[in-house]
Amino acid sequence: xxxxxxxxxxxxxxxxxxxxxxxxxxxxxxxxxxxxxxxxxxxxxxxxxxxxxxxxxxxxxxxxxxxxxxxxxxxxxxxxxxxxxxxxxxxxxxxxxxxxxxxxxxxxxxxxxxxxxxxxxxxxxxxxxxxxxxxxxxxxxxxxxxxxxxxxxxxxxxxxxxxxxxxxxxxxxxxxxxxxxxxxxxxxxxxxxxxxxxxxxxxxxxxxxxxxxxxxxxxxxxxxxxxxxxxxxxxxxxxxxxxxxxxxxxxxxxxxxxxxxxxxxxxxxxxxxxxxxxxxxxxxxxxxxxxxxxxxxxxxxxxxxxxxxxxxxxxxxxxxxxxxxxxxxxxxxxxxxxxxxxxxxxxxxxxxxxxxxxxxxxxxxxxxxxxxxxxxxxxxxxxxxxxxxxxxxxxxxxxxxxxxxxxxxxxxxxxxxxxxxxxxxxxxxxxxxxxxxxxxxxxxxxxxxxxxxxxxxxxxxxxxx
Numbered sequence: 001x002x003x004x005x006x007x008x009x010x011x012x013x014x015x016x017x018x019x020x021x022x023x024x025x026x027x028x029x030x031x032x033x034x035x036x037x038x039x040x041x042x043x044x045x046x047x048x049x050x051x052x053x054x055x056x057x058x059x060x061x062x063x064x065x066x067x068x069x070x071x072x073x074x075x076x077x078x079x080x081x082x083x084x085x086x087x088x089x090x091x092x093x094x095x096x097x098x099x100x101x102x103x104x105x106x107x108x109x110x111x112x113x114x115x116x117x118x119x120x121x122x123x124x125x126x127x128x129x130x131x132x133x134x135x136x137x138x139x140x141x142x143x144x145x146x147x148x149x150x151x152x153x154x155x156x157x158x159x160x161x162x163x164x165x166x167x168x169x170x171x172x173x174x175x176x177x178x179x180x181x182x183x184x185x186x187x188x189x190x191x192x193x194x195x196x197x198x199x200x201x202x203x204x205x206x207x208x209x210x211x212x213x214x215x216x217x218x219x220x221x222x223x224x225x226x227x228x229x230x231x232x233x234x235x236x237x238x239x240x241x242x243x244x245x246x247x248x249x250x251x252x253x254x255x256x257x258x259x260x261x262x263x264x265x266x267x268x269x270x271x272x273x274x275x276x277x278x279x280x281x282x283x284x285x286x287x288x289x290x291x292x293x294x295x296x297x298x299x300x301x302x303x304x305x306x307x308x309x310x311x312x313x314x315x316x317x318x319x320x321x322x323x324x325x326x327x328x329x330x331x332x333x334x335x336x337x338x339x340x341x342x343x344x345x346x347x348x349x350x351x352x353x354x355x356x357x358x359x360x361x362x363x364x365x366x367x368x369x370x371x372x373x374x375x376x377x378x379x380x381x382x383x384x385x386x387x388x389x390x391x392x393x394x395x396x397x398x399x400x401x402x403x404x405x406x407x408x409x410x411x412x413x414x415x416x417x418x419x420x421x422x423x424x425x426x427x428x429x430x431x432x433x434x435x436x437x438x439x440x441x442x443x444x445x446x447x448x449x450x451x452x453x454x455x456x457x458x459x460x461x462x463x464x465x
Contacts, residue, residue, distance in 0.1 A: 005072035017096030155200035160187035168209040176246040205231035382409035
């Protein structure tokens with residue numbers, strides 16, 4: 001009853017004589033019986049649990065008794081007040097003359113609300129951490145923590161987890177540079193830890209496609225010179241002048257790697273960093289060396305690339321270097337191993353670099369939709385105006401990938417359901433069309449992008465390109 005009671009009736013009782021608790025309770029029941037009719041009969045109210053236990057505290061001194069009575073009720077205000085008034089009709093307790101005066105009707109809920117308010121004030125003062133993080137900050141911190149934990153060692157040197165099994169590696173100067181690459185999803189970096197290139201790194205470069213990614217200072221030039229003497233360097237990238245790799249942000253890292261040049265174009269120069277395209281576009285990248293193999297961004301693409309190589313054979317008879325995944329597709333754009341001006345390479349383009357005499361076939365939006373959706377890949381693919389692949393990742397990461405892409409796609413091909421959230425973002429960044437396995441329930445549907453289910457398009461009548 002205490003948990004459901006609304007009000008507490010408080011009353012003082014005085015008796016001219018010595019009385020006990022049972023005498024007071026008996027007087028309350030006996031002298032109010034029938035007074036208020038059947039609906040407010042105290043015994044019936046007790047049985048229906050609308051009135052709780054009658055608590056009495058009483059003491060006797062010098063031939064008189066004084067006490068306090070508390071009655072809990074779940075009646076409404078009017079009924080409670082009427083019941084309280086009926087208690088004041090009691091004139092005797094046991095054999096003694098007595099008076100009972102109601103002193104207060106307490107609203108239990110008001111008391112609880114007051115306690116809640118006071119406790120809430122206390123919690124506001126002490127219960128909250130002032131350093132509240134936004135959703136973006138939380139996700140960024142978790143992603144960085146996971147990636148930093150990925151750092152490993154190769155022959156005692158700081159390295160990313162893909163160095164041991166990747167066919168392409170990125171050689172940087174120190175441990176902090178490897179951590180920077182990991183932060184942005186690049187997992188095939190290894191550090192030389194100084195200008196004296198270790199034998200382990202020198203030996204590794206003889207069997208891998210090697211990109212030297214160095215600081216934009218004289219130290220970077222010296223490391224490149226040492227590395228080229230003891231090992232085999234394929235491509236060179238530098239941080240902007242006066243900056244180190246560890247200081248670069250996401251966009252600067254990928255811009256520097258996109259602008260790398262073949263080592264042959266800068267070998268023999270006293271300051272090769274000046275001949276490498278800087279991230280601010282102050283220099284022009286050297287021509288792409290024929291036969292270079294791009295780094296893909298997913299395990300699926302790596303497997304497809306290896307299957308192609310098995311059928312076509314390696315480009316370079318001396319060194320077979322198939323493509324390899326080095327970047328986390330959840331959070332970073334494609335990182336190429338080829339010295340291409342664009343970071344995004346389709347399968348057709350990859351085939352063309354291996355056999356230039358074989359022309360690349362034109363791929364339509366319908367072809368991409370069939371490859372991604374009808375094959376059940378659980379992937380999302382971003383296409384430019386020419387239906388060329390800009391990026392591809394897991395369908396579950398479609399929103400994050402579209403949000404972070406540096407080049408907004410014209411077409412999104414999604415093996416999944418188009419949600420209102422993804423549709424709104426696509427409209428904001430300028431996507432013109434979306435082709436998906438299924439369309440979700442839209443509360444609002446913008447004029448662009450145009451949205452198609454895979455069942456709505458056919459090879460004979462493909463969507464506009």
